[in-house]
Amino acid sequence: MQISTLPLFSLFSAVVWSHSDHATTDTANSVQLWQPELGASYQVVLSLEVTIDSTNPTISPSVGIFEIDVFKHEAPTIALMHSLGKKVVCYFSAATAEENRPDYKDFLPQDFGEALVDWKGENYVNISSDSVWVIMQRRIKQASDKGCDAIEPDNTVEKLAREARSYNMSMGVKNCQEILPDVSHLVQFAINEECAYNETSCLPYANFTNPPPSSGMVPKPVFHVEYVNYTAPSSSDSLGAEITNDFWPGIGSRGVLAKLCLTQQMVGNATMAETLKFSTVIKVLGLDGWMMDCQGVVSNTATKD
Ligand SMILES: *[C@@H]1O[C@H](CO)[C@@H](O)[C@H](O)[C@H]1NC(C)=O
Ligand SMILES: *[C@@H]1O[C@H](CO)[C@@H](O)[C@H](O)[C@H]1NC(C)=O
Ligand SMILES: *[C@@H]1O[C@H](CO)[C@@H](O)[C@H](O)[C@H]1NC(C)=O
Ligand SMILES: *[C@@H]1O[C@H](CO)[C@@H](O)[C@H](O)[C@H]1NC(C)=O
Ligand SMILES: *[C@@H]1O[C@H](CO)[C@@H](O)[C@H](O)[C@H]1NC(C)=O
Ligand SMILES: *[C@@H]1O[C@H](CO)[C@@H](O)[C@H](O)[C@H]1NC(C)=O
Numbered sequence: 001m002q003i004s005t006l007p008l009f010s011l012f013s014a015v016v017w018s019h020s021d022h023a024t025t026d027t028a029n030s031v032q033l034w035q036p037e038l039g040a041s042y043q044v045v046l047s048l049e050v051t052i053d054s055t056n057p058t059i060s061p062s063v064g065i066f067e068i069d070v071f072k073h074e075a076p077t078i079a080l081m082h083s084l085g086k087k088v089v090c091y092f093s094a095a096t097a098e099e100n101r102p103d104y105k106d107f108l109p110q111d112f113g114e115a116l117v118d119w120k121g122e123n124y125v126n127i128s129s130d131s132v133w134v135i136m137q138r139r140i141k142q143a144s145d146k147g148c149d150a151i152e153p154d155n156t157v158e159k160l161a162r163e164a165r166s167y168n169m170s171m172g173v174k175n176c177q178e179i180l181p182d183v184s185h186l187v188q189f190a191i192n193e194e195c196a197y198n199e200t201s202c203l204p205y206a207n208f209t210n211p212p213p214s215s216g217m218v219p220k221p222v223f224h225v226e227y228v229n230y231t232a233p234s235s236s237d238s239l240g241a242e243i244t245n246d247f248w249p250g251i252g253s254r255g256v257l258a259k260l261c262l263t264q265q266m267v268g269n270a271t272m273a274e275t276l277k278f279s280t281v282i283k284v285l286g287l288d289g290w291m292m293d294c295q296g297v298v299s300n301t302a303t304k305d
Helices: 075-083 130-145 157-165 177-186 203-209 252-261 272-276
Strands: 042-045 065-069 087-091 096-098 112-115 122-125 170-174 189-193 222-227 229-231 242-244 279-283 290-292 298-300
Touching (some): 130 157, 157 170, 157 177, 203 272, 242 252, 252 279
Parallel strands (some): 222 279
Antiparallel strands (some): 112 122, 279 290, 290 298
16 A cells, blocks of 8 residues: 555644745745754654653664654653654544544545545545544644644645644645645655655655755655565675565665665766655555664564554
8 A cells, every 4th residue: 555545644833823925935934843854864653553661761763753643642652752852743644534543433424435445444535525624623633732743644735734833733745746846835844655666756856855045945854665575684794684575576685775765776977865865764564663774774663553
């Protein structure tokens, strides 16, 4: 599955929300929302609950940003993450109803749309409906109440960003490269899944991470997720795990890592990795505690069901 079917919401904070009717104004400059740094390292765990021992709090890996499922976590865990110096991006679906969520019963029958093919028990909902918007407002407020620093949705960016900002939370935009130029000024970061399969689909982020000076935008990070299957390392000079990706059979773990981390594809005389400055994590599709970074180092974030 693609994370894109599960829009993420990240919440930001702003001391003042000042309206701008000039579409190209970078709102990240005019309000005091959390702006993650370009190239910031991160981890994403969506299928499980991250666990932290409150008597001796630690968390692995030593990255600055964790993205987690808002429904699966409570305020004390997020407070512990903050006490460890982490920023927390809270995921929830902005455009679907999932039957295992506590607010599922709040959706009206007439607001249900198509079922998601790959996700049993999940349906698209009519995001133009006022009753769906009330549910999404509650999800944003829940993220704020739990202490999230940011949320992460996939559409209705403007409406959601305004709502998040009213809680002093940041927001990111997921995938949707085609609307990026129109929404860059509204968000503080982007999330991309799997653009490495088709390198031209990574290039639209060039102006997001390296904005032309004339644009008035600040550089903003792209949290880039690529998927693999993994097994234990086969020799002492292996990466932290042997990794495979069905799209590139037979090129070895280092070959797969180079493809996913964009370290070989050239843009002019620089590599795509150097040009785009993505924050890349290598994950399994289940988005559990396992991750590999672009140096091949493997980490496991402690989790429970
Ligand atoms: C809003 O968030 C920013 C960045 O995290 C923080 O510096 C500021 O104190 C927050 N403002 C309020 C009113 O909470
Ligand atoms: C979605 O909701 C809006 C607002 O209530 C309505 O105008 C529209 O017809 C609905 N769309 C569908 C496909 O039901
Ligand atoms: C790659 O992505 C670009 C831009 O999104 C698109 O125009 C093109 O059709 C894609 N190519 C393939 C082979 O999918
Ligand atoms: C980046 O911005 C420049 C100047 O506005 C524009 O010419 C260029 O097409 C943009 N590049 C991408 C990849 O959007
Ligand atoms: C992982 O393995 C499964 C089962 O063979 C396969 O369907 C999937 O495409 C593989 N994932 C990747 C990223 O290659
Ligand atoms: C290649 O690199 C050189 C030296 O860093 C630089 O001056 C030149 O502009 C680059 N050429 C292109 C096409 O990016």
